Amino acid sequence: MDLTSIIGVVIGVVLIVFVGIGPKDLGNFWDPASVAIVLGGTLASVVASYPFSVLKATAKHIKILFQGKRYNVQALIDTLVEMAQTARKNGLLALEEKANEQDDAFFRQGIMMIVDATEPEEVRSIMENELDIMDQRHEESLGIYEKAANYAPAFGMIGTLVGLVNMLNGMDMDAGASSDIGPAMATALITTFYGCVLAHLFLSPIAKKLRVRNEEELLYKQIMIEGLLAIQSGDNPKFLKEKLLTYLSYNDRSKLQDGEEGDGEKKAAKKSGGKRKRNRVK
Numbered sequence: 001m002d003l004t005s006i007i008g009v010v011i012g013v014v015l016i017v018f019v020g021i022g023p024k025d026l027g028n029f030w031d032p033a034s035v036a037i038v039l040g041g042t043l044a045s046v047v048a049s050y051p052f053s054v055l056k057a058t059a060k061h062i063k064i065l066f067q068g069k070r071y072n073v074q075a076l077i078d079t080l081v082e083m084a085q086t087a088r089k090n091g092l093l094a095l096e097e098k099a100n101e102q103d104d105a106f107f108r109q110g111i112m113m114i115v116d117a118t119e120p121e122e123v124r125s126i127m128e129n130e131l132d133i134m135d136q137r138h139e140e141s142l143g144i145y146e147k148a149a150n151y152a153p154a155f156g157m158i159g160t161l162v163g164l165v166n167m168l169n170g171m172d173m174d175a176g177a178s179s180d181i182g183p184a185m186a187t188a189l190i191t192t193f194y195g196c197v198l199a200h201l202f203l204s205p206i207a208k209k210l211r212v213r214n215e216e217e218l219l220y221k222q223i224m225i226e227g228l229l230a231i232q233s234g235d236n237p238k239f240l241k242e243k244l245l246t247y248l249s250y251n252d253r254s255k256l257q258d259g260e261e262g263d264g265e266k267k268a269a270k271k272s273g274g275k276r277k278r279n280r281v282k
Contacts, residue, residue, distance in 0.1 A: 029193065065209055076224065142210040159195070
């Protein structure tokens with residue numbers, strides 16, 4: 001579970017409430033009409049901007065926000081290397097059984113295409129086209145939050161303008177209304193405050209987190225495509241692994257290599273332990 005979104009929001013709220021405003025003055029920053037203008041206006045604009053088929057997916061977005069890393073790149077690379085070894089020994093047709101074991105429909109489709117001897121150019125074209133369409137869908141979904149982040153400050157300004165207009169219309173200088181300008185101005189400015197907080201503490205971070213998740217999925221599936229095409233062309237499994245590792249940062253590569261070294265040491269320890277046991281039995 002990824003708690004960074006919750007941690008970031010909590011830190012932001014604590015800084016604003018306890019450091020910026022102060023608990024004693026918190027009541028000065030509450031105005032139901034301003035909340036209605038900012039939240040209601042932002043929601044109305046988003047609903048007007050997108051069809052229901054796009055908006056109904058927002059519940060899934062919240063789930064994605066709090067999920068940890070959904071894609072295990074190391075496991076994928078290991079699977080592709082294993083498939084390359086199988087294909088070199090038994091031919092591409094032997095991978096059909098491997099395809100049936102995959103839960104990912106995109107991966108399964110790619111394996112079946114190379115098993116069916118589809119031309120490499122066609123395999124790449126079909127899979128990358130599907131990847132582009134997926135990326136477009138994700139961009140449209142995260143665009144909801146980017147648009148909302150733009151709308152919220154605008155409605156905050158609208159609320160401020162409404163408050164200023166009402167304040168100026170209600171002023172009676174002859175009756176000493178100048179003493180009421182301060183409180184009335186403060187109330188008018190609260191909507192701008194609400195709009196900025198909503199946009200920059202909630203909506204923009206949601207959009208950014210969804211974009212990060214989208215990039216993780218794109219990278220994962222791009223590695224799939226390159227790995228499957230390399231298997232189809234008969235690349236050496238060791239070369240294939242080195243090739244796929246180039247898609248990762250140096251830090252991620254070193255982590256994978258450290259993990260492999262640790263696994264190798266464990267296997268060696270198990271073997272040596274087994275030999276010692278056999279020697280004792282003898």
